Amino acid sequence: MALTFWQSTLGKKIVMGVTGLIMIGYLCAHLLGNMKIFFGPGEFNGYGHWLRVMGAPVLHHQWGLWIARIVLVAAVVLHAVSAYQLSRRDIKARPQGYVHAKPRMSYATRTMRWGGVILALFIVWHILDLTTGTTHSGGFQEGHPYQNVVDTFSTWYGNVIYIVAMLAMGMHVQHGFWSAAQTLGAGSRSRDRALKATANGLAILLTAGFISIPVGVMTGVVS
Amino acid sequence: MKLTLRVWRQKNADTPGAMATYQLDGVSQDMSFLEMLDILNEELIVKGEEPVAFDHDCREGICGACSLVINGDAHGPERTTTCQLHMRSFQDGDTIDIEPWRASAFPVIKDLVVDRSAFDRVIQAGGFITAPTGAAPEAHATPVPKADADFAFEHAECIGCGACVAACPNGAAMLFTSAKVNHLNVLPQGSPERETRVLDMVSQMDAEGFGGCTLTGECATACPKGIPLFSITAMNKEWLRATRKVKR
Numbered sequence: 232m233a234l235t236f237w238q239s240t241l242g243k244k245i246v247m248g249v250t251g252l253i254m255i256g257y258l259c260a261h262l263l264g265n266m267k268i269f270f271g272p273g274e275f276n277g278y279g280h281w282l283r284v285m286g287a288p289v290l291h292h293q294w295g296l297w298i299a300r301i302v303l304v305a306a307v308v309l310h311a312v313s314a315y316q317l318s319r320r321d322i323k324a325r326p327q328g329y330v331h332a333k334p335r336m337s338y339a340t341r342t343m344r345w346g347g348v349i350l351a352l353f354i355v356w357h358i359l360d361l362t363t364g365t366t367h368s369g370g371f372q373e374g375h376p377y378q379n380v381v382d383t384f385s386t387w388y389g390n391v392i393y394i395v396a397m398l399a400m401g402m403h404v405q406h407g408f409w410s411a412a413q414t415l416g417a418g419s420r421s422r423d424r425a426l427k428a429t430a431n432g433l434a435i436l437l438t439a440g441f442i443s444i445p446v447g448v449m450t451g452v453v454s
Numbered sequence: 455m456k457l458t459l460r461v462w463r464q465k466n467a468d469t470p471g472a473m474a475t476y477q478l479d480g481v482s483q484d485m486s487f488l489e490m491l492d493i494l495n496e497e498l499i500v501k502g503e504e505p506v507a508f509d510h511d512c513r514e515g516i517c518g519a520c521s522l523v524i525n526g527d528a529h530g531p532e533r534t535t536t537c538q539l540h541m542r543s544f545q546d547g548d549t550i551d552i553e554p555w556r557a558s559a560f561p562v563i564k565d566l567v568v569d570r571s572a573f574d575r576v577i578q579a580g581g582f583i584t585a586p587t588g589a590a591p592e593a594h595a596t597p598v599p600k601a602d603a604d605f606a607f608e609h610a611e612c613i614g615c616g617a618c619v620a621a622c623p624n625g626a627a628m629l630f631t632s633a634k635v636n637h638l639n640v641l642p643q644g645s646p647e648r649e650t651r652v653l654d655m656v657s658q659m660d661a662e663g664f665g666g667c668t669l670t671g672e673c674a675t676a677c678p679k680g681i682p683l684f685s686i687t688a689m690n691k692e693w694l695r696a697t698r699k700v701k702r
């Protein structure tokens with residue numbers, strides 16, 4: 232059964248929808264946590280520390296964090312693999328386009344594939360920048376996330392990469408959330424307005440929320 | 455009206471094709487699009503050229519045979535079948551591009567004619583009910599709630615033309631397959647095969663080499679019968695339900 236599920240275009244699409252929703256859920260939690268940066272280094276670094284003791288005393292030090300990381304990596308990998316395989320198949324199914332071609336899909340719909348690639352690259356850079364510190368500008372300090380964030384957004388390229396990626400994320404979520412509802416069979420004519428409004432609201436909140444951080448650093452609100 | 459037609463000409467499945475340009479004069483606004491092509495073909499025959507091959511049958515919008523992409527739109531600028539499109543939708547002096555359905559599951563046979571037997575095999579996989587043959591049963595013997603009857607009828611309107619596949623950037627047959635699945639799955643007559651129908655038709659659809667759904671909605675925009683995009687949502691729901699119920 233599991234194999235039949237994965238081999239079907241519908242099954243792969245469902246995997247994509249579920250993992251996409253897991254990632255959207257994570258983004259909401261991540262945004263709420265990140266907002267603590269506006270309340271100073273004490274609160275923000277304290278939150279960073281809490282992530283490591285999350286689940287204690289039931290869970291051992293950092294176990295909660297590692298469980299979350301494993302779920303997220305699995306979600307990203309499954310999402311990207313299904314996206315790649317389905318896209319390959321879609322391109323093969325329509326090898327020849329029309330001489331009289333017209334662009335008609337919405338921008339968010341048309342950019343799901345390239346937007347997804349941008350997001351994948353961003354996720355790698357983001358981890359190397361602020362989690363491991365490998366590509367961090369200025370001295371990366373383990374346990375001092377507040378200062379690390381300020382350093383990243385004190386470089387022009389840090390701001391550019393981050394803001395471009397967040398705009399791509401907003402569009403991906405806008406089409407993705409609504410699509411996932413259809414893929415999972417939850418959409419309908421009567422529910423469509425509410426679903427579209429939720430998708431737009433989520434996309435705008437997530438994009439504006441995340442972009443407020445580099446803007447905060449650039450304007451000196453966070454320093 | 456005087457028109458410039460650019461038509462896809464292709465000798466057979468194995469020969470590459472190309473667009474060919476024709477000038478056509480004396481077209482009336484009241485002609486149907488296919489009558490306009492008939493005039494073109496008469497002229498070609500008189501000149502000793504090969505007429506343009508295109509599919510058509512009923513010419514009244516019910517059989518699903520006609521299948522032209524006109525100026526990039528499956529069935530042309532109006533929400534109807536090619537045979538029900540009239541020349542009043544065009545202007546004197548227009549250039550009209552006419553191409554066949556494009557999808558690898560619908561290979562071109564000649565000119566504007568494509569092989570749509572992939573749809574027949576999707577139907578054979580489950581688009582039927584196991585009913586006893588013989589005299590028609592008493593219509594009131596199986597009560598169907600009004601809402602279900604309406605839902606079934608909305609989907610039963612699909613004429614299997616394939617415009618949804620032609621319009622889809624992924625050459626997906628989701629709208630067609632969902633119309634057929636939903637039509638039968640909601641009715642008591644279709645319920646014995648409710649699970650196997652959706653599983654088998656979807657796997658046949660995949661096996662035919664149609665693409666997957668990216669919810670662009672092009673199919674529902676092109677459909678001459680107004681099959682809604684939510685038809686696909688409803689099929690996804692049926693498919694998920696069936697995967698949970700059927701152990702294979």
Ligand code: HEM
Binds near residue numbers: 255318414415
């Ligand atoms: C690894 C990087 C990513 C890639 C390569 C990628 C690619 C894609 C592609 C190609 C689609 C299908 C587009 C379509 O149906 O037209 C898609 C759908 C989707 N993506 Fe992503 N994406 C990525 C990251 C993300 C992230 C971070 C999120 C969460 C915010 C997300 C959420 C979604 C959702 C909810 C869908 C809809 C699934 C469905 O239609 O059922 N994706 N993605």
Ligand code: SF4
Binds near residue numbers: 614616629630677680
């Ligand atoms: S769903 Fe609409 S476009 Fe597709 S085959 Fe049926 S009638 Fe034609």
Ligand code: FES
Binds near residue numbers: 509519538
């Ligand atoms: S020829 Fe029958 S629907 Fe157009």
